[in-house]
Amino acid sequence: MSTQPSKNPRDQASRATGDQRSQFDRIYRDHVDLIYRYANRLCGETEAAKDLVQETFLNAYRGFKDFRGDARISTWLYTIASRACLRMRRKKKGEPERELSLEEFVPTSEGEFRLQIPVDGLSPEEAFQNKELRQALDQAIEKLPKKYRMVLVLRDMEGLSAKEVGTVMGLNERAVKSRLHRARLFVRRELSARGITDGQSEESRATTPTSGGSYR
């Protein structure tokens, strides 16, 4: 019996397809939850997030042979997802991205300095039992122009370093930090403009401690 690899082109093609498939399965298994979470945070709704996951892994499947291994696979996938997300948005609307200036975030009245939301003395988990607060944050993030939202999501939610965010978005660290700051100021202003009540349900009020636990 020969141990020589087959020279039949069909066998070689089949083996190449098999290799590609097993590489894909490994990457998909290890990273699909990460990319779905990122997609959900970017898109804000389930169906669009699933579309983005499919688009991302389809591109990864096709492009794996070009992956040079000089970045982490997760960074590579974040990059593919971010590009796909920008493409999907352009297909939908095509409106130009708005630039945010620092001056627009300077408060002009007393009430704009603080958040009008009940968070004092609560842990973030306790604060998020307030449905109104969850919705206000989701809407604020959704209103952000996409390129600012991406930086905020990658840095403050996915926990990437400014350098890694720069690699994903093709920006230098200075530009990443500038966009991040404007994105945070935008979300702060949106939350500050909303008068959110202490909208805890009776059930959560009964189980949530009202004191102790610092909001940090």
Add this chain to the structure above:
Amino acid sequence: MTKKATSPKRAREQGEAAHEHKPGRCLEILQRLSAYIDDELASNVCEEIRRHLGACPNCEVFVESLRHTVTLCRHRPTPTLSPADRQTLRENILRAARAQARL
């Protein structure tokens, strides 16, 4: 950032003139607040900002509100993918990849 004002309109009219610090100082502070929160500034710059915050209640309230905003973003709840959806997505991707390979 302007100091206390009786109405938003009056605050806008008065602008920096209503503030006891030199004009533009609060805006300079505002520009650096994310770096301050993220602890990316040199210690002398941090100290300078802390001194300003101690003397300017509005900036102090503002930085706390920004800090709360960042904390909320970091803990924002996110739904997870169900095992059934994970499987369905995988099949869809492989089907699309096969279809593209045939073209």
